[in-house]
Amino acid sequence: MEKAGGSRKKGLKRKRAAEEPQEAAVVEDGATDSGGQAPKATAFPPGFSISEIKNKQRRHLMFTRWKQQQRKEKLATKKKLKKEREALGDKAPPKPIPKTIDNQRVYDETTVDPNDEEVAYDEATDEFASYFNRQTSPKILITTSDRPHGRTVRLCEQLSTVIPNSHVYYRRGLALKRIIPQCISRDFTDLIVINEDRKTPNGLILSHLPNGPTAHFKMSSVRLRKEIKRKGKDPTEHVPEIILNNFTTRLGHSIGRMFASLFPHNPQFIGRQVATFHNQRDYIFFRFHRYIFRSEKKVGIQELGPRFTLKLRSLQKGTFDSKYGEYEWVHKPREMDTNRRKFHL
Amino acid sequence: MRQDPAHPHVVATGGKENALKVWDLQGSEEPVFRAKNVRNDWLDLRVPIWDQDIQFLPESQKLVTCTGYHQVRVYDPASPQRRPVLEATYGEYPLTAMTLTPGGNSVIVGNTHGQLAEIDLRQGRLLGCLKGLAGSVRGLQCHPSKPLLASCGLDRILRVHRIRNPRGLEHKVYLKSQLNCLLVSGRDNWEDEPQEPQEPSQLSSEDTEADELWASLEAAAKRKLPDLERTSGAFQTRRRKKKRPGSTSP
Numbered sequence: 001m002e003k004a005g006g007s008r009k010k011g012l013k014r015k016r017a018a019e020e021p022q023e024a025a026v027v028e029d030g031a032t033d034s035g036g037q038a039p040k041a042t043a044f045p046p047g048f049s050i051s052e053i054k055n056k057q058r059r060h061l062m063f064t065r066w067k068q069q070q071r072k073e074k075l076a077t078k079k080k081l082k083k084e085r086e087a088l089g090d091k092a093p094p095k096p097i098p099k100t101i102d103n104q105r106v107y108d109e110t111t112v113d114p115n116d117e118e119v120a121y122d123e124a125t126d127e128f129a130s131y132f133n134r135q136t137s138p139k140i141l142i143t144t145s146d147r148p149h150g151r152t153v154r155l156c157e158q159l160s161t162v163i164p165n166s167h168v169y170y171r172r173g174l175a176l177k178r179i180i181p182q183c184i185s186r187d188f189t190d191l192i193v194i195n196e197d198r199k200t201p202n203g204l205i206l207s208h209l210p211n212g213p214t215a216h217f218k219m220s221s222v223r224l225r226k227e228i229k230r231k232g233k234d235p236t237e238h239v240p241e242i243i244l245n246n247f248t249t250r251l252g253h254s255i256g257r258m259f260a261s262l263f264p265h266n267p268q269f270i271g272r273q274v275a276t277f278h279n280q281r282d283y284i285f286f287r288f289h290r291y292i293f294r295s296e297k298k299v300g301i302q303e304l305g306p307r308f309t310l311k312l313r314s315l316q317k318g319t320f321d322s323k324y325g326e327y328e329w330v331h332k333p334r335e336m337d338t339n340r341r342k343f344h345l
Numbered sequence: 346m347r348q349d350p351a352h353p354h355v356v357a358t359g360g361k362e363n364a365l366k367v368w369d370l371q372g373s374e375e376p377v378f379r380a381k382n383v384r385n386d387w388l389d390l391r392v393p394i395w396d397q398d399i400q401f402l403p404e405s406q407k408l409v410t411c412t413g414y415h416q417v418r419v420y421d422p423a424s425p426q427r428r429p430v431l432e433a434t435y436g437e438y439p440l441t442a443m444t445l446t447p448g449g450n451s452v453i454v455g456n457t458h459g460q461l462a463e464i465d466l467r468q469g470r471l472l473g474c475l476k477g478l479a480g481s482v483r484g485l486q487c488h489p490s491k492p493l494l495a496s497c498g499l500d501r502i503l504r505v506h507r508i509r510n511p512r513g514l515e516h517k518v519y520l521k522s523q524l525n526c527l528l529v530s531g532r533d534n535w536e537d538e539p540q541e542p543q544e545p546s547q548l549s550s551e552d553t554e555a556d557e558l559w560a561s562l563e564a565a566a567k568r569k570l571p572d573l574e575r576t577s578g579a580f581q582t583r584r585r586k587k588k589r590p591g592s593t594s595p
Contacts, residue, residue, distance in 0.1 A: 089538060250501060317481070324438075327480055
């Protein structure tokens with residue numbers, strides 16, 4: 001008499017929950033069993049949902065009971081499926097892959113094919129060609145918007161330890177369009193401006209100097225060195241390696257080349273330092289680590305250095321000129337963000 | 346610089362700090378029409394001039410220009426005033442390309458942010474915008490009879506839009522380099538024309554003639570002939586790279 005046993009467990013609750021869809025047989029069992037309890041069987045009107053019960057405690061009770069039932073059913077189907085798979089053995093169909101937004105990404109027609117000649121020719125003649133041909137080596141100027149606060153200044157200092165051959169200068173109310181010709185005459189190859197708002201850095205302008213493109217990023221989630229848990233000691237002067245992940249489209253390629261041209265060519269593997277620019281869903285995550293190989297396959301990493309997230313807002317052809325410059329790509333939220341599965345980088 | 350399609354000897358020029366001038370190539374050295382700058386603005390400052398694109402309006406002598414200071418102006422050489430007859434502004438970014446619509450009453454302009462707008466020339470107001478471009482608009486051309494517009498820009502995509510009923514994107518093609526200029530060809534079935542087999546024989550005959558010419562001349566200075574014929578024959582597409590003033594690309 002399983003049903004009686006089951007009903008006795010919830011016998012107390014039955015007294016309170018007088019309205020329950022029950023079959024007459026169960027009611028009789030309960031009545032003959034304990035005698036003191038006399039649950040009434042009321043049939044629900046069709047189309048009744050638990051959320052329509054006005055009494056909060058009873059509603060909660062009904063819901064927990066329904067949830068337990070659902071969980072039991074789910075467990076039962078899982079067990080059944082597992083048994084069937086074991087029974088079939090090798091002939092079992094492959095496990096279905098769960099859908100993620102990265103899986104379901106809309107195919108971008110501008111994805112770069114590694115064997116593409118036109119793109120290769122384009123890249124051989126663009127503004128970064130002189131860096132990739134080893135004709136120029138990077139020299140970077142890091143500055144901020146006017147009157148920076150402490151966080152931004154510290155971020156600039158930490159960035160200058162991460163990027164070799166970089167110099168930090170204070171911006172004392174100087175216009176960028178006047179700084180740029182001076183930088184060009186002093187052989188700087190890149191300019192980084194960290195924009196600040198309400199005492200936190202929130203934007204990054206990266207301009208490749210002789211006449212190169214200017215990228216404007218939104219910067220978020222900035223963590224300075226002292227805010228990083230379990231961090232290693234300060235980075236050394238060795239040139240780090242660079243990892244650029246997931247820059248697949250043509251726009252992504254240009255931005256990836258822009259980041260690559262910030263760092264000198266020959267990484268010093270003795271330093272065991274690596275800077276990573278990881279692109280996922282149009283957000284670029286910057287991390288700086290020190291790694292150590294404990295064996296052939298095991299690596300230990302320590303995070304050093306600042307960490308931040310960037311999102312590209314616009315890519316402008318030519319050096320910084322937001323009013324009269326020509327834009328190669330502009331982020332337009334109302335046109336480009338309508339589809340959750342479409343990414344541009 | 347733009348040539349009047351109705352009168353091939355009439356040419357209009359304009360540029361940065363270079364006011365609109367209409368020249369007659371068969372006529373005198375002086376321009377036929379020299380435009381005057383608009384009045385000083387409300388702060389009594391001189392309004393700067395930067396003509397980016399000029400179009401001749403059909404069936405009249407009027408010209409339309411679009412400027413880098415986001416203005417669209419209509420000039421009429423037939424009227425006594427040298428200042429623009431109509432001025433309209435759109436957006437906050439320099440307008441880089443312009444084309445006339447088949448109706449003849451409006452123009453479509455594009456700016457450096459990738460915004461395309463149709464502006465009515467009778468009243469000077471905005472009729473509507475076209476969405477989609479992400480980069481600076483470099484080339485625009487309307488079909489002469491159908492309400493179609495082709496646009497290309499720095500975002501490497503060639504788009505064909507429908508201008509009216511309803512306004513929207515018809516088709517887009519990813520072309521892998523930054524597009525500078527486009528031309529709507531009047532020929533149907535241009536792919537089927539037997540141009541290709543004839544070209545090499547023509548080329549070789551020209552080359553041999555040129556070689557003979559060079560051989561006959563004394564070798565005063567050794568200079569190689571530029572390979573113009575060969576490259577134009579190979580690219581049968583509708584893309585033409587035009588060097589734009591002020592551009593810094595190689």
